[in-house]
Amino acid sequence: MKLLHHGAASGVTGSCHQLWLDSHHSILVDCGLFQGEDLARRQPPNLEIEFSLAGVEALIVTHCHIDHIGRIPYLLAAGFTGPIFCSKASAQLMPLILEDAVKLGFTRDRRLVDRFLALIQQRLKPLPYHRWHAIPENAPGMVRLRPAGHILGSAVVEIAMDRHRRVAFSGDLGCYDTPLLPDPDPPKRADLLVLEATYGNRNHEHxxxxxxxxxxxxxxxxxxxxxxxxxxxxxxxxxxxxxxxxxxxxxxxxxxxxxxxxxxxxxxxxxxxxxxxxxxxxxxxxxxxxxxxxxxxxxxxxxxxxxxxxxxxxxxxxxxxxxxxxxxxxxxxxxxxxxxxxxxxxxxxxxxxxxxxxxxxxxxxxxxxxxxxxxxxxxxxxxxxxxxxxxxxxxxxxxSAHADQPDLVRFVSGMTLPPTTIRLVHGTPMAQKGLATRLKRAIPGVKVELAALIRHGSRQNAPA
The missing domain is CATH 3.40.50.10890 (Rossmann fold)
Structure with missing residues (x-):
């Protein structure tokens, strides 16, 4: 499996992960905005899509926070023409968020904004939770969404690459017993779990x-x-x-x-x-x-x-x-x-x-x-x-809408079969290290990788 991180490898903004389904086809999970120091670290500090879109067949959105969808306008401008999969609730919320982002960052010309929103509506492919859906016909693999408990419509993304291999992306996980929302629903199994670590070294107040x-x-x-x-x-x-x-x-x-x-x-x-x-x-x-x-x-x-x-x-x-x-x-x-x-x-x-x-x-x-x-x-x-x-x-x-260390461990422990490998993203190096230590104690034998330590050149990319 080949997995590249185009954001949120060592920070908590700019989430964008590229998973190869085979040697020619890949998908993106999220395409978010960089903010604060994460933006300042980019040289130069810009929001352009700096990776090739060749073979990128689809975008799968975990939820509608701007650090997970804010670069979608740049993605479309760079030539992305594939579908955008998300939950049914996210499909209702995403145009609202992106309309606001376009007005703030691009133009307030109503005609141009409406054209952009019409394009987004054409690309959106809302999916119900708990049902497998084929990724575009020219790419292998299936996708299934599960509730993540972070915000309304947030989703854990499961990718079945073939009959045997599965990869899961937690997206941003909510706390257990969060108001309004059902608890996070972990997948039954995954060979590779890409897990957020925003508060991987913290415990929240009750x-x-x-x-x-x-x-x-x-x-x-x-x-x-x-x-x-x-x-x-x-x-x-x-x-x-x-x-x-x-x-x-x-x-x-x-x-x-x-x-x-x-x-x-x-x-x-x-x-x-x-x-x-x-x-x-x-x-x-x-x-x-x-x-x-x-x-x-x-x-x-x-x-x-x-x-x-x-x-x-x-x-x-x-x-x-x-x-x-x-x-x-x-x-x-x-x-x-x-x-x-x-x-x-x-x-x-x-x-x-x-x-x-x-x-x-x-x-x-x-x-x-x-x-x-x-x-x-x-x-x-x-x-x-x-x-x-x-x-x-x-x-x-x-x-916080993010799970703390006990809730993150509880999410992984809730899987019927523990993952072979866990890749920690969306967290500072310190948060990732703290969570890695706790996961290794809780799940003996699991391999835990820190995306913050995986760097190739100026990008935060690496094979899984």
């Missing part, structure tokens, strides 16, 4: 503990009369936070100000995706469906305010800056590298009554990572401006 901490942070903010800013990814994290906030407010109904504080989602994309999540209720887990049966609406409750218009956004930023009214604001981007969260940070980060709450991974080199590292008041470059930060900085690892 869900109950993180929710208690969330409540304490919000109550503190309200007591100070300030604003809680939560940089959140538009897809996945925003919906999970809304789900948990609805439960928190339900528990505290009538107990004080927290039950009345406005919860603001200030992101047009997040608003559209949340509406899609509501339409896809059949994919929710049993806990979420039970709330619906009891007449509660986890993603659409009384205190929820959605801001889509830019003028409404700017008016709210100004109001919070000058009024001192308490609010909980969820805004993109999740790593503070762009989007509406930037305006909130510029206006409110200097106020000591402000709380900035990180609930997901912050890639090194991003503004979010620099903020997260502050242990005392100081200056941080945000949108190329030095911003004085006097706000309180918090991190809740338990809200």
């Amino acid at each position: 869900r109950d503990k993180r929710n208690r901490r969330l409540r304490a942070i919000l109550e503190s903010t309200l007591a100070d009369g300030g604003t809680t800013l939560i940089p959140a990814f538009s897809i996945g994290r925003t919906q999970e936070l809304l789900y948990e906030l609805e439960e928190l407010l339900f528990q505290m109904l009538g107990e004080g100000a927290l039950s009345k504080v406005p919860i603001v989602v200030d992101s047009p994309l997040a608003a559209r995706i949340t509406r899609s999540y509501r339409r896809l209720q059949t994919l929710w887990d049993s806990e979420a469906k039970e709330r619906l049966r009891r007449g509660r609406h986890p993603l659409d409750f009384e205190q929820l305010i959605t801001i889509e218009d830019h003028y409404q956004h700017q008016a709210l930023v100004n109001r919070l800056q000058h009024s001192g009214e308490p609010a909980i604001v969820l805004a993109a981007s999740g790593m503070c590298s762009g989007g509406r969260i930037v305006n909130y940070l510029k206006a409110l980060a200097g106020d000591p009554r402000t709380d900035i709450l990180f609930v997901g991974y912050q890639a090194p080199g991003t503004a979010g990572h620099k903020l997260q590292q502050l242990s005392r008041p100081g200056r941080v470059m945000i949108d190329n401006e030095p911003i004085q930060v006097n706000a309180q900085i918090h991190s809740l690892s338990g809200f």
Whole structure:
């Protein structure tokens, strides 16, 4: 088997893996955007497709986060003409994400954007979970998707290269007992498992503990009369936070100000995706469906305010800056590298009554990572401006959409037959090393490879 990594070999962005089905045909699993230091390390730092597409028959998408699909426009521009396989939910969400990406990175010309989206729709081949599907006729192999528990529509990808050989790609795995989503579903067997390692050397907080901490942070903010800013990814994290906030407010109904504080989602994309999540209720887990049966609406409750218009956004930023009214604001981007969260940070980060709450991974080199590292008041470059930060900085690892080390080991241990080889990707070298050590103890005899240590020239490629 020949497997090349065109991204996410030693970092957590730019996921793109090329698997050869035979000597002439290959597939890509994901084609994501580089961000932060992962982008800066590219020489020159660009997003072009720098590998040959000869023999690439199909793209298989694990899920719709931008670090897994953000280079698809570049892939099409480079001449890729094959199908794009993904889950049915991802097929609904992907055009929304890519439309936003094209507007930000390429053009706002509506005619050109619509032409691009029409092309994407033509290429998309939605697949149900748990059913084998043939890869294009001129290539061998079959593909099957399984729930990954990361975001709605996320998938573990199984490739049957022939009757005997199988390769599985975890994509990004979610935590077990994640709100809204069923648990990750490992394949029965795989000769080679390509496994993410984002938090391969970390243990997350338990869900109950993180929710208690969330409540304490919000109550503190309200007591100070300030604003809680939560940089959140538009897809996945925003919906999970809304789900948990609805439960928190339900528990505290009538107990004080927290039950009345406005919860603001200030992101047009997040608003559209949340509406899609509501339409896809059949994919929710049993806990979420039970709330619906009891007449509660986890993603659409009384205190929820959605801001889509830019003028409404700017008016709210100004109001919070000058009024001192308490609010909980969820805004993109999740790593503070762009989007509406930037305006909130510029206006409110200097106020000591402000709380900035990180609930997901912050890639090194991003503004979010620099903020997260502050242990005392100081200056941080945000949108190329030095911003004085006097706000309180918090991190809740338990809200991560990525499995931690115990959950990653649990996923592999859940396979009926352990894999012969595990290739670790989508993690720093330290995270990969930590997970490799734990996997070798848990699964005696397994061969664990670190993609971070496999380099050929300027690319992160190697035969499996």
